[in-house]
Amino acid sequence: MRYAILAAALAASVALPRVAQATDLEVTHWWTSGGEAAAVAELAKAFDATGNKWVDGAIAGGGNTARPVFISRITGGDPMGATQFNHGRQAEELVEAGLMRDFTELAEKEGWKNVIRPVSLLDGCTKDGKIYCVPINIHSWQWLWLSHKAFEDAGVPVPKNWDEFVAAAPALEKAGKTPLAIGGQPWQRTGVFNVLIPAIAGKETFLKVYQDKDAEAAAGPEIAKVFKAADDARRMAAKSNVQDWNQATNLVITGQAGGQIMGDWAQGEFQVAGQVAGKDYSCLPGLGVNELISVGGDAFYFPIMKDEAKAKAQEALASVMLSPETQVAFNLKKGSVPVRGDVDLAAANDCMKKGLDILAKGNTIPDPPRLNTEDTNNQLNDLFVAFFATPSMTPEEAQKRYAEIIANAD
Numbered sequence: 001m002r003y004a005i006l007a008a009a010l011a012a013s014v015a016l017p018r019v020a021q022a023t024d025l026e027v028t029h030w031w032t033s034g035g036e037a038a039a040v041a042e043l044a045k046a047f048d049a050t051g052n053k054w055v056d057g058a059i060a061g062g063g064n065t066a067r068p069v070f071i072s073r074i075t076g077g078d079p080m081g082a083t084q085f086n087h088g089r090q091a092e093e094l095v096e097a098g099l100m101r102d103f104t105e106l107a108e109k110e111g112w113k114n115v116i117r118p119v120s121l122l123d124g125c126t127k128d129g130k131i132y133c134v135p136i137n138i139h140s141w142q143w144l145w146l147s148h149k150a151f152e153d154a155g156v157p158v159p160k161n162w163d164e165f166v167a168a169a170p171a172l173e174k175a176g177k178t179p180l181a182i183g184g185q186p187w188q189r190t191g192v193f194n195v196l197i198p199a200i201a202g203k204e205t206f207l208k209v210y211q212d213k214d215a216e217a218a219a220g221p222e223i224a225k226v227f228k229a230a231d232d233a234r235r236m237a238a239k240s241n242v243q244d245w246n247q248a249t250n251l252v253i254t255g256q257a258g259g260q261i262m263g264d265w266a267q268g269e270f271q272v273a274g275q276v277a278g279k280d281y282s283c284l285p286g287l288g289v290n291e292l293i294s295v296g297g298d299a300f301y302f303p304i305m306k307d308e309a310k311a312k313a314q315e316a317l318a319s320v321m322l323s324p325e326t327q328v329a330f331n332l333k334k335g336s337v338p339v340r341g342d343v344d345l346a347a348a349n350d351c352m353k354k355g356l357d358i359l360a361k362g363n364t365i366p367d368p369p370r371l372n373t374e375d376t377n378n379q380l381n382d383l384f385v386a387f388f389a390t391p392s393m394t395p396e397e398a399q400k401r402y403a404e405i406i407a408n409a410d
Contacts, residue, residue, distance in 0.1 A: 337356060
């Protein structure tokens with residue numbers, strides 16, 4: 001991979017021609033659900049208002065499907081104008097190979113460091129003192145979404161925490177409901193486990209495992225409690241026969257499932273369905289056990305292009321993505337929190353306000369993809385696919401393998 005990237009870097013180093021005019025710009029991403037499409041439309045509208053034209057390059061299937069395609073195009077000499085990656089190390093090799101544009105000058109001109117909060121999001125775009133991406137939102141995984149209809153049909157109160165949710169599972173099953181909806185994509189299973197860690201074992205243990213790569217902590221009693229909770233989740237999700245995350249969310253929206261552990265992007269689906277937070281569904285940050293949120297989300301990178309008109313359009317897109325108006329319009333539709341700390345979010349719903357309050361208090365943790373390499377993340381995905389699909393695999397066996405992955409992580 002590194003050889004291919006470095007070879008492509010040489011081809012991309014040709015000087016840009018001196019031509020500047022409005023142009024079409026292809027933007028690739030993996031946002032294809034109803035709520036995501038509504039949010040993308042806000043970005044496209046804002047960019048088109050600059051006189052340029054947004055050419056949508058959506059690829060369904062999530063980052064694990066789309067990201068390899070994006071990387072292949074960039075390294076193969078067919079770059080798009082801009083592309084989505086998650087905050088973290090996903091584009092690290094592309095930056096190191098010199099394939100991504102340096103936006104330090106624009107960032108300094110527009111004062112990004114003064115408005116992006118937390119500033120660690122911009123730090124995640126920075127390599128050797130230069131800024132290579134535009135953080136666009138703050139997403140958090142730490143949410144349990146609950147269907148009021150499902151619990152009403154089951155004749156039990158809507159849970160207020162994870163333990164109450166697990167206790168309600170038999171009543172949900174008796175009423176013909178799937179207690180916990182989880183899609184079949186690998187990242188969803190790993191995501192569930194990563195949410196359980198800070199909720200059950202606490203922030204300190206989470207940081208020991210993923211930030212410090214402490215194999216002893218990964219093999220210890222606190223993570224053993226997490227694997228017990230993951231075993232409960234596996235049992236409750238046994239009949240969740242859907243693939244995509246938004247299909248799992250729809251089971252909650254329609255009252256066919258009691259709940260879903262999923263990031264705050266699920267809010268976009270509830271919104272498109274016309275459901276109201278606090279009335280039709282509830283949201284429990286930190287699973288109602290430990291109210292904190294991870295600070296992850298999405299950023300856009302801009303491959304180096306030979307056409308100066310497209311290069312100017314890239315600058316226009318980077319600028320408009322961080323404008324206060326676009327930040328509000330996009331994130332209200334997406335269910336995420338703006339990266340700008342100076343925008344008015346009076347229209348935020350009940351769940352977004354909970355997230356904003358937690359963020360303001362500083363009760364945050366880094367998103368695991370920001371701390372792990374792609375190789376480590378893929379190993380974790382493989383483990384949790386096997387764990388959720390193999391009831392005979394004991395929590396103890398899974399934890400042993402988990403500790404080995406952490407011990408060898410870099």
